[in-house]
Amino acid sequence: QVQLVESGGGLVQAGGSLRVSCAASGISSSMFDMGWYRQAPGKQRELVAGISSGGSTNYADSVKGRFTISRDNAKNTVYLQMNSLKPEDTAVYYCNAKSWPYVYWGQGTQVTVSS
Helix, strand or coil, X not given: CCEEEEECCXXXXXXXXXXXXXXXXXXXXXXXXXXXXXXXXXXXXXXXXXXXXXXXXXXXXXXXXXXXXXXEHHHCEEEEEECCCCHHXXXXXXXXXXXXXXXXXXXXXXXXXXX
């Protein structure tokens, strides 16, 4: 029933930009705190950016000033605009939706930054 589907990942050169999308179904994502997480091989999954149901945003220090999270409630979609990409941004990027007691995850989209 509930699905989060990420898209927009791919291969990009260092310094380039990419926008990943998370399309939600089975929920109204406007009622959820939404987040983007990433996981590189051998590393823990980490929060990259979050946007609350009230619209407040927060970012990991490593991406602050480069990434922007946004939402289009009419499209039930959350975006992560990634600029000035670095090789260390290479990871699988996962979409997350949270509204207690519910937590949902997407399957992820691969982002690879070459140098």
